[in-house]
Amino acid sequence: MPVLKVGALMRYYINNQAEAAVHGATVSDALQDAVTQYPNLRFHVFDSEGKLRRHINVFVNDQNVRELGGLETKLNESDRITLLASISGG
Amino acid sequence: MMLRLSKDVLAQIHAHGEDAYPEEGAGFLLGSDGNERAVKTILPLTNSREDAARHNRYLITPEDYLKAELEADRLGLSLIGVFHSHPDHPNRPSEFDRDWAQPFFSYIITSVDSGKAIESRSWRLIEDRSQFEEEKIQIN
Numbered sequence: 001m002p003v004l005k006v007g008a009l010m011r012y013y014i015n016n017q018a019e020a021a022v023h024g025a026t027v028s029d030a031l032q033d034a035v036t037q038y039p040n041l042r043f044h045v046f047d048s049e050g051k052l053r054r055h056i057n058v059f060v061n062d063q064n065v066r067e068l069g070g071l072e073t074k075l076n077e078s079d080r081i082t083l084l085a086s087i088s089g090g
Numbered sequence: 091m092m093l094r095l096s097k098d099v100l101a102q103i104h105a106h107g108e109d110a111y112p113e114e115g116a117g118f119l120l121g122s123d124g125n126e127r128a129v130k131t132i133l134p135l136t137n138s139r140e141d142a143a144r145h146n147r148y149l150i151t152p153e154d155y156l157k158a159e160l161e162a163d164r165l166g167l168s169l170i171g172v173f174h175s176h177p178d179h180p181n182r183p184s185e186f187d188r189d190w191a192q193p194f195f196s197y198i199i200t201s202v203d204s205g206k207a208i209e210s211r212s213w214r215l216i217e218d219r220s221q222f223e224e225e226k227i228q229i230n
Contacts, residue, residue, distance in 0.1 A: 007159055008123075008168045009192045055190070057152035064152060084159065087150035088139075089174055089197070090114070090186035 107175030
């Protein structure tokens, strides 16, 4: 099944793990499964309307999903999904 | 809270801030985070904000972030924070810094006055995102 990998920033929200197995045929399904398994992750990934927060970037096998099919990108069993927050400041 | 780093690492952070002046320079802190948090090495990066904003804003692209995560994995380290410079401004976080910061990361800010790095301080955003707390930097 696909694996969700998170940066050090978000490991706290998935029981201090670097990655976790998730179920889903699409990126959207896999993320929903992830926040169901790890409820503390939801606030950091989705806004109050259930939309992906704008500072969260999703990669599938090192390719940004914006260059693929967005959250409807289809997943294979061996795919790796990576969640990373944008890094900015002033 | 305390952040340990070597004189060499601090010198590299200051050099990156001076090289970027009058724009902001930024990069990642790679290290370990157990009983104590220690920076082992840094990964200086290009400020990817548009030209007109680079004097008071920085941006690390998602692609650079992903590469940094992979590099940290390769070195057996973790990404534990971000460093950036404040050209001709104090080394305290701005409201914009708070808007974009994430809990957990250490944020080292270096004041660079007239092209010369003056001082670095480190900050962490508290979990409810309401404010930063300063963490002491210990040089060894």
